[in-house]
Amino acid sequence: DIGSFIQQLISLACYTKNLEAQSHLIHFNYEASDFTSIHKFLGEQYEAHLEQFDKLGEFVRSMDYLMPMSAKMLWDMCPQFNDLTSYKPAEMLTIYYKNLEELGMKAKKLEPIAQKIGAIDIANYLADLVGQAFKAAWFVKASLRNS
Numbered sequence: 562d563i564g565s566f567i568q569q570l571i572s573l574a575c576y577t578k579n580l581e582a583q584s585h586l587i588h589f590n591y592e593a594s595d596f597t598s599i600h601k602f603l604g605e606q607y608e609a610h611l612e613q614f615d616k617l618g619e620f621v622r623s624m625d626y627l628m629p630m631s632a633k634m635l636w637d638m639c640p641q642f643n644d645l646t647s648y649k650p651a652e653m654l655t656i657y658y659k660n661l662e663e664l665g666m667k668a669k670k671l672e673p674i675a676q677k678i679g680a681i682d683i684a685n686y687l688a689d690l691v692g693q694a695f696k697a698a699w700f701v702k703a704s705l706r707n708s
Contacts (some may be wrong), residue, residue, distance in 0.1 A: 563624070563678055566671075566674050566675070566678055566680075567621060567624060567626045569667075569671055569674070570617060570620060570621055570671065570683070571617075571621055571626070571628060571629065571638060572638045572639065572667075573617055573664075573667050573668060573671060574613075574614050574617035574618050574621065574628065575629070575635040575636070575638040575639045576639050576642060576660075576663070576664055576667060577610050577613040577614040577617060577664065578610070578614045578635050579635070579636070579639050579642045579660075580606075580610045580613075580657075580660055580661070580664060581607050581610035581611050581614060582607075583644075583645060583656075583657060583660065584603050584606040584607040584610060584657060585603070585607040586645065587603055587645070587653045587654070587657055588600060588603035588604055588606075588607060590648055590653070591603070591650055591653065591654075592650065593650040595704060598704070599650075599654070599704060602700060602704075606697060609693065609697075613690060613693070616686060617686075620680075620682070620683050620686070624680070641663070642660065642663075643656050643659055643660050643663075644656075645657075651705055654701050654704065654705055655705065657701060658697075658698045658701035658702055658705075661694050661695070661697050661698035661701065662694065662695065662698045664690070664694040665690075665691050665694030665695045665698065668687045668688075668690040668691045668694065669687075669691045671687055672684050672687040672688055672691070675687055
């Protein structure tokens, strides 16, 4: 069902928007000995998440569906998103990498549905998004191991 697929695609877009805000806030608030590398990485990440949100939103619109019109509507579509609760560097990064892994899993589950409905362009992007999410999660986990 295309309507169900679109709702899942919108939910995935909302997830990337929340990741953009989360990575940007960690970027501002992170304080540890590896500040410079994490600060740079997170700057790249929040820009990547904005691009991901834009791309997914454009896919939704290309299929003649509408995106939510407010931050609250976006948030309501991501009840499973893990919010930050601490300013401790390791805890912030742990929440973030778990959300990145969840993004990868969501995109991985949605990709075969895109294939099934013939949305090859979306399927290809979702496969790429899986790689982006898990690569970023790997970077964060490796950074935590060295802390």
